[in-house]
Amino acid sequence: MAQSYEPDARWPSAVLHAAFFLLLGGALTGFLVRHPGDPLIPWIIALPVVLTLLYVLGPTLGGTRAWSARWQHAWLGLIVVVWTVLVLLAPSFAWCAIPLFYAGLRTLPPRAAVAVVVVLTVLVVAAQLRFAGRFDPNLLFAPPAVAALATTVFLQAQRQAARQRDLIDDLLRTRRELAASERREGVFAERQRLSMEIHDSLAQGLSSQRMLLQAAERVxxxxxxxxxxxxxxxxxxxxxxxxxxxxxxxxxxxxxxxxDGGLGAALRALAARESGGPLGVRVHVDDGGRAPELPERVQSALLRIAQGALANVREHAAATTAALTLTLLDDRVVLDIADDGHGFAPAARSGAASGLRGYGLPAMRARVRQLGGALTVESAPGEGTVLSVVVTLETPHDQESGAVR
Known part of the structure; x- marks a missing residue:
């Protein structure tokens, strides 16, 4: 009974229970009014009381562990037997069959429930014809029509509820799969970020230390x-x-x-560290007197790109001079790293510039891609290399437009 209902279906159950008790009480009151001295009155009063107790027992025990399918079937059978006896004694109680239809449909499998509905309908028709004392086509055809309509509506509602449950299950499963996919993507993105950070900071620093110590050992x-x-x-x-x-x-x-010096001061500090031995690094910052406030993630990414590029220049390009040029405009920032090293032929060595090989250039491209920018490499054998990064900045007007959208 009630335990099989979803929370949003409790109100139809309450309506059916109320209808049953109203029909039962109306039939009892009508019998007592029409037959005040009938000897069957004690039975007519006792049987509705028993039927009421049995009907209340189902919803009461419906949520307990002991309320198994076997007990549900036994409970429904007792209700049908008591109601049948009551209808044989007083045919006016036949209308209580309508709520019992739904009790059977909720409790039994579809085929068994339809069989119970058919039996109850036959009893209703027989009781009404007996009560009328004459043949009436309406009494013969109306109860089966009502029973067929009620059964069809209930079974269709059950099918729709089952489809809705399946859709909800599919949605929950899809959400779980999506959450798992997002977690995997997050783990991959974090691993990529960590690998870039380690390459551009720790690994490049260790490489510089190794080269300096090797140079010290030689002299x-x-x-x-x-x-x-x-x-x-x-x-x-x-x-x-x-x-x-x-x-x-x-x-x-x-x-x-x-x-407090921002990206310009950070690039100068980087150039001071990288300058030494055969390599000299110059830094030029061009803000035109209207430098925008760079987001922290943009500053960090551009500094890491400069670190990686200079490390590759020192290690692979055989250059004597490198130049960092930072150009700050209202809507974008441009970072150029140029060297006078041996260069290369881009068509012959796609993905490498002045020795920009291994993980260095892919890491730079990944950083620029995360910023929504563009990275270009220009080089030729014996003419050095220029690496250029352009990142478009979000203007206040863009931010307001995004907020409106």
Whole structure:
């Protein structure tokens, strides 16, 4: 009974229960009014009381563990037997069959429920014809029509409810699959971010330290002062790398961006560290006196790109000069990294520039793609390389338009 209903279907159940009790009470009152001295009155009163108790027992025990399918069938059978006896004694109680139709349809499988409805309908027709005392076509055809209509409506509603439950289950399963897919994508994106951070900070720093220490080892005997200078430079790089690693663990911005000078000061600090030995690095910032406020993620990404590009220039390009040019406009920012190294033929070595190979250039492209920008590489054998990054900035007008949309 009630335990098989969804929460939003409780009100039809309440209406059916109320209709049953109203029909039962009306039939009892009508019999007592029409037959005040009938000897069957004690039975006519006792049987509705028993039928009421049985009918109430179903919803009461419906939520308990003991209310198994076997007990439901037994409960329905007792109700039908008591109602049948009552109808044989007083045919006016036949109209109580309509709520019993739904009790059978809710409790039994479809075929068994239809069989019970047919039996109840036959009893209703027989009781009404007996009560009328004459043949009436309306009494013969009206109850089956009502029973067929009620059964069709109920079974169709059950089918729709089952389809809705299936749709809800599919939706929940799809949401779970989507959430799992988003988690996998999030894990992949985080791994990619970590790999880029490690490559552009820790790995490049370790590479610089290795080169400085190797240079110190080569000149240790012949020029101790120069060797000590290389060692001091390596120690400075190690100190900066340590600070970057600590900030990286805490998920903060690069260490060079911790000050008040912004991206321009961070690029100058980077150039000072990378300058030394055969390579000299210059920095030029062109803001035209109208520099926009760069988002933190843009500053961090451009600084990491510059770090990766200079590390590749030092390690692979055999360059003596490199230049960082930062151009700040109202709607975009441009970062150019140029060197005078040996260069390469882009058509022959797609994906590498001045030794931009391995993970370096893909990491840069990934960073630029996350910013919605563009990265281009121009190079030719013996003519050096120019790497250019353009990132479009969101203007206040764009932000307001996005908010309106």
């Amino acid at each position: 240790w005997e012949g020029d101790p002062a120069k060797a000590r200078a290389h060692v001091r430079s390596a120690a400075s790089v190690a100190e900066h790398n340590l600070a970057g690693a600590r900030r990286f663990v805490c998920d903060l911005a690069p260490a060079d961006l911790a000050g």
